[in-house]
Amino acid sequence: MAAAAAAAAAEQQSSNGPVKKSMREKAVERRNVNKEHNSNFKAGYIPIDEDRLHKTGLRGRKGNLAICVIILLFILAVINLIITLVIWAVIRIGPNGCDSMEFHESGLLRFKQVSDMGVIHPLYKSTVGGRRNENLVITGNNQPIVFQQGTTKLSVEKNKTSITSDIGMQFFDPRTQNILFSTDYETHEFHLPSGVKSLNVQKASTERITSNATSDLNIKVDGRAIVRGNEGVFIMGKTIEFHMGGNMELKAVNSWLYKSICGKNTVMKMIM
Template sequence: MASEQESSNGPVKKSMREKAIERRNVSKEHNSNFKAGYVPIEEERLHKTGLRGRKGNIAVCIIVLLFLLALINLIITLVIWTVIRIGPNGCDSMEFHESGLLRFKQKADMGVVHPLYKSTVGGRKDQDLVITGNNNPVVFQQGNTRLSVEKDKTSITSDLGISFTDPRTQNTFFSTDFDNHEFHLPKQVKVLNVKKASTERITSNASSDLMIKGDGKAIVRGNEGVFIMGKTVEFRMGGDIELKA
């Protein structure tokens, strides 16, 4: 049945009632198309997405940890770039060789250096090795043996003795080796200042005197006695002298 009936004289006009019914049907059809596929649901029954509760806390901790690692990596990179001076062209301050040699190409500012076992610290050929301390002594230490170089003095502390040897000729200039039972001072050394010395005999050259001097107190002791021989024996003291036999 057509919406408009046609006659021989033209289309037939609808009445007001028919037009109202037709508009109502069109409105219902429009509303039904607008709500197509709509299903009313309750929000409480929906599945919750995302990280909540303990999982959320763990995720925050992981993010913070990654941030700290990135910050540490940035600091290390800046140290390598500024201090060690490693760039696209290599390292500007030092060289690493396959033989294990570490060569510094510029001045190095260090606090404490711990060489490896049987290692050597040296300078370049025909150049001096200069080691300086900023208003502090330069200390070389191996176990209990200690060499301290200061502005006005140089001190050596050792429980086993000391020896000065030429590294090229292996000639010993000065040694406290008791195995040889003989200890010679170098010609340039005129005075030997020690707190305590243990030896079998103390002698001087034939053309010079032997003088033993103590600041305040001097003790000469022998396990089997003390024998003093010389052309002239002279004792000088500011206080008392005590002899025990």
């Protein structure tokens, strides 16, 4: 009877889930367990039954969630270790502070050692400079050094320096703030800086090219020179000389005019 009742209870529990046992069923189960322990043939033997074993630990979804949390914590610990090593090796932060840079309350960031950087984006109205009485050395490893703000760009390469701007450019004397060189032709004429005797360009578009009253204007080219005017070309001078190694072509749409200026004789020489 007891075995049949226990089997029926186990079948009902497996089909409908765990059920609450009565006092009589608990007493029968306790008596059976005591018999098994007191038997000489089954001493220390406990049947493997889920109902008789104590359930411990996390099971099912809770166990999977615990494993995911442990893996996530391990990944975060590895990332934290990598960041710490980078800060210690690159920025060189130690017990005495940072060995490679200084942070000041005024917002100044000072580099105390040679720094290797790729791209620097200064903040609005920021300044990049060196210490007093020391030069600021910027070196590119087999790459050009580019300073850019908007569309204006200054590129310093090994064999050339180029300036690109949609508006123009001006060079100032840092001590007197005088304009040494400017491309603002609407305000003043274009003048070569003091000490510069020649200008080398591939193509120039201007209204007039003149020289000083005490010096000659020499235009030299290695290959072919083309002088073209939308409303004509006027060449004026006391003496006009053309030195060429090949042919010279004078082409006019309507007419070609040669005259003297202010009643003085103008001499034009062509040396082939």
